[in-house]
Amino acid sequence: MDTYTSQPTPLAGLTGRRVLGADGIGAATLPFDGGRIATGRSAGACLDAGDLLVLPGIVDIHGDAFERAVMPRPGVSFPYQAALFDVDRQLLAHGITTELHGVTLSWEGGLRGEAYALRMFDALERQRPFFGASHFVHLRFESYHLTGIDTALDWMASGKVKLLAINDHLPGMARRLGDELKVVQYADRAECDSDTFRSRLRQASQHAAEVPAAMARLIAGARAAGLPVASHDDPDRATRQHYHRQGCAIAEFPLTVETAQMARQLGNDTVFGAPNVMRGGSHTGAPDATEMVSAGLCTVLASDYYYPAPLQAAFHLARLGVASLPAAWDLVSRNPARAAGLRDRGTLAPGLRADAILVDDSVPGFPRVCATIVGGVLRHATQGFGLAAPQPARAAA
Known part of the structure; x- marks a missing residue:
């Protein structure tokens, strides 16, 4: 399904059990604010990635x-x-x-x-x-x-x-x-x-x-x-x-x-x-x-x-x-x-752009992008996703 609309609604955040952060891959919650990754508690329910890999765009x-x-x-x-x-x-x-x-x-x-x-x-x-x-x-x-x-x-x-x-x-x-x-x-x-x-x-x-x-x-x-x-x-x-x-x-x-x-x-x-x-x-x-x-x-x-x-x-x-x-x-x-001098992206860290992708890597040698988030907005998805209740920021661990 294509999630694009002319007036897209920003996500409040993203949570998952396999998020690539500064310390490796682990459970994490990333609140979004103004298209960037924030600190503190998310302002609303977060998109739940479950066991999909969450990677920087x-x-x-x-x-x-x-x-x-x-x-x-x-x-x-x-x-x-x-x-x-x-x-x-x-x-x-x-x-x-x-x-x-x-x-x-x-x-x-x-x-x-x-x-x-x-x-x-x-x-x-x-x-x-x-x-x-x-x-x-x-x-x-x-x-x-x-x-x-x-x-x-x-x-x-x-x-x-x-x-x-x-x-x-x-x-x-x-x-x-x-x-x-x-x-x-x-x-x-x-x-x-x-x-x-x-x-x-x-x-x-x-x-x-x-x-x-x-x-x-x-x-x-x-x-x-x-x-x-x-x-x-x-x-x-x-x-x-x-x-x-x-x-x-x-x-x-x-x-x-x-x-x-x-x-x-x-x-x-x-x-x-x-x-x-x-x-x-x-x-x-x-x-x-x-x-x-x-x-x-x-x-x-x-x-x-x-x-x-x-x-x-x-x-x-x-x-x-x-x-x-x-x-x-x-x-x-x-x-x-x-x-490229684009210092505002490339990793999933507070203050940087909320650009992330959700990847199904369950088939060896054939990773598939299930969702793409750009500037905190869900721009592409191949499946439906649930929402998790508002949560405090949590780095991958």
């Missing part, structure tokens, strides 16, 4: 699966408002209470061009009253798109962006220009023909010497706006050190173990894909995310291109014995919230 620092809702087939696009409404329901069903959508601004154009990004910003603003989850933009800026620098700076200064990531996919695309099938795929996404796509790539590549200074300017603009900054697909230690010196404290999908090691030595967060964990490895030959978690080289898992992945990956890591469930859950909630 997932904070997804990088997800671009919305692109499939907007353009489900190459060259076939749909309005953002309807697409994002569907995406919002997917997020809630998979326990994601905060999503940072990976919106790309690239020299490619089409789906990853300025016009589509503007549609995204407009739709997010229009749909905000109808969303259940919290939606933000993670701007993925392609480094060779020099004509887009001022646009990106304006977006960041105006508050449209929550996180900036520097991407550099042009060299990899250039190496595939002889693969006609791949070029057609690129061109379809860019809404042009193959020859036009090749022309755009070659034109962008002519300005390679200007890229470092342009990226330094963009990063400085992000930092001035108070935004966290990531570099994407760092290929080596030198690249990570370079971006770290400029204030990029997040290494997003480092391409080698040595790069991830350098990032952690520098105190940077390291982001890997939750689908990588689920699949038992990367589909692009990047480091195995499960091994990175085991080695202490992964601090954040993101949905990347598949919204169900963070929930499933955390439980998979716990089932394998790679990490305890609380430690695995930090990778999809507490740590990404901290990395």
